[in-house]
Amino acid sequence: MPVEIALPPAVKTILLTGAGGFVGRELVQLLLTRFPDVSLIATDVGVPPNYGVEDENRLKCVAANLCDKKEVEQLFSGRRVQAVFALHGIMSGQSEADFELGYNVNVFSHMNVLSVLAKHAESREEGEPLPVHVNVSSLAVYGGRKATPNSRVVPE
């Protein structure tokens, strides 16, 4: 089944966190294929794969610990970013085994990204819409019989 995906027209540069992870690796490749004119910044704790793309205007791969706000700020430095796909995190088993790590990454590093993005948005050009922030969650959040997430999302 073809994957349906659309981006708001104002989105020219996307920051993907967790780009070396299970979902992040798939999404980077999907965006590279579907949106040849969109610039991607892919980040993870280690430098994520670049899939042979050497042009940093097309795909820039950067290592960053998002628990460190200065490292988050660095990701936005010198670039206009119109969308963030926040895919980083410590998944269930590991975050339960190390609650402090899980809390730091799954809560505070996301706060870092959101607050730096909000600050970044203040300097957007006149008429430019607010940036998009996509947070990926899982069925575990919905729970029970009411777990009926949409099978597709096309942003307005």
Ligand SMILES: NC(=O)c1ccc[n+]([C@@H]2O[C@H](COP(=O)([O-])OP(=O)(O)OC[C@H]3O[C@@H](n4cnc5c(N)ncnc54)[C@H](O)[C@@H]3O)[C@@H](O)[C@H]2O)c1
């Ligand atoms: N895998 C699935 O089937 C699935 C299903 C539904 C939802 N999701 C959601 O998608 C998101 C990504 O899941 P995934 O399976 O790709 O997870 P993953 O564990 O494969 O990837 C998470 C990435 O986050 C990175 N990371 C951890 N701490 C970091 C830090 N301090 N700074 C920067 N990066 C850090 C890790 O290095 C890792 O590459 C999660 O929110 C998850 O809940 C996943």
